[in-house]
Amino acid sequence: MARIAFLGAGMMGAAMIKNYLKSGHAVTVYNRTQDKARPLMALGATLAATPREAAGGADVIISSLTNDEASRQCWSGSNGALQGEFKPGAYAIEASTVSIDWIRELARLAMDKGLRFLDCPVAGRPDVAEAGRLKVFAGGARQDVDALRPMLNAISNGAGIIHMGPVGTGITFKLIYNVMGAIQVAATAEGMFACEMAGIDLRVAAEGFSTGATGSPHVVRHSRYMAENQHEDPIQFSGRMRIKDVDYGVNLIEREGAQSVLGHATIGVFGQMLEHGMGDLNDSELIDALRASAKVRQSSRHV
Ligand SMILES: NC(=O)c1ccc[n+]([C@@H]2O[C@H](COP(=O)([O-])OP(=O)(O)OC[C@H]3O[C@@H](n4cnc5c(N)ncnc54)[C@H](OP(=O)(O)O)[C@@H]3O)[C@@H](O)[C@H]2O)c1
Structure with a gap:
């Protein structure tokens, strides 16, 4: 069993920590807001005051944090793990969804310190993380991924660890994957709102989209929330997080010489959540931002 230092006990981090503890690993947790991590102590976790303190003596240091800024702070800030x-x-x-530039820099910093580095972003919402059924997109040396497989099984039930290639390929794939996912959620909101404007019952529309060739898991899940006007509680993945991921993804895709016309458009669609003060709501509430934008367009036609 490994001694794990875990940085970030947010929704995803806390769920992963619980599964590592259940599998018998010793976990020391750092979270910026320490009170949020306290309930994990009852499950056997130890709390650390700084990332540096958590990392000392660990076999594996893992982080699950909001974005580049949070990750940089926890790894290479003044009391950072490195x-x-x-x-x-x-x-x-x-394990966070961060930019390729930061992953490359972090990999260099970690390797300079003698650490073996892997980028292992995950796919699946917090409920999937709680169930230990995340997909892990691993970038790193094959022998490192193989050595860590038994430990990573704790969060992926043995079914979901895909070795994408060398360091950086895990996050590269995850960002492209999330751009595709965000496009589907944006298309669902636009399609559902168009149905509403055309007078089609949204429950019927959701059934049609879900059972037809359009019915990807994203469309099935989000069209149902939109039709029932019942969104996840607590919030699982916000509009702001969608924009963060697509922004990192579009930058990467274009740098590789590919195009992301739909990625740019998707940022524009989700951007309406920020415009209407809904950035921290569930991504499925995008339909409410489209309704608000339509009202603004309508009232500007009447002035
Ligand atoms: N939610 C999902 O469905 C999902 C799915 C797959 C991947 N992800 C990715 O997983 C990562 C974590 O997401 P989440 O949903 O768990 O988010 P979350 O619940 O908001 O947790 C974010 C974590 O980052 C910490 N943090 C934020 N800014 C920080 C800073 N400047 N310095 C230090 N710590 C900071 C937070 O600490 P505090 O508690 O102090 O705020 C918290 O521990 C993200 O990269 C996300 O894109 C999320």
């Missing part, structure tokens, strides 16, 4: 001393052969894993 400021300490490490066990020989210890691993550093970034």
Whole structure:
């Protein structure tokens, strides 16, 4: 069993920590807001005051944090995990959805410290993380991924660890995957709102979209929330997080010489959640932002 240092006990982090504890690993947790991590102590976790303190003596240091800024702070800030001393052969894993530029820089910083680095972003919402059924897109040396497979099984039930290739390929794939996912959610909101404007009952529309060739898991899930006007509680994935992921994704895709016309359009569609003060609501509430934009267009026609 490994000694794990886990940085970030947000929705995804806390769910992963619970599964590592259930599997018998020893987990030391750092969270910026320490009170949020306290309930994990009852399950056997130890709390640390800084990322550096958490990382000392760990076999594996893993983080699950909002974005580049949060990850940079926790890994290379003044009390960051990389400021300490490490066990020989210890691993550093970034499981957050961050940019490719930051992953490359972080990999260099970690390797300079003698750590073995993997980017292992995950797919699946917090409920999937709680169930230990996340997909893990691993970027790193094959022997490192194979060595960590038994440990990673705790969060993916053994079914979902895909070795994408060398360091950086995990996040590269995850960002492209999330751009595709966000496009589907934006298309669902636009399609459902168009049905509403055309006088089609939204429950009927959701059934039609879900059972036809359009019925991807994203469309099935989000059209139902939109039709029932019942969104996830607590909030699982916000409009702001969607924009963050697509922004990192579009930058990466274009840098590779590919195009992301739909990625740009998707940022524009989700941007309406920010415009109407809905950025921190569930991504499925995008339909309400489209309704608000339509009202603004309508009232500007009448002035
Ligand atoms: N939610 C999903 O469905 C989902 C699915 C797959 C992947 N992800 C990815 O997983 C990561 C975590 O997402 P989440 O849903 O767990 O988000 P979350 O619940 O909002 O948790 C974010 C975590 O980052 C920490 N944090 C934020 N800014 C920080 C800063 N400047 N310095 C230090 N710590 C900071 C937060 O600490 P505090 O508690 O102090 O705020 C918290 O621990 C993200 O990269 C996200 O894109 C999410």
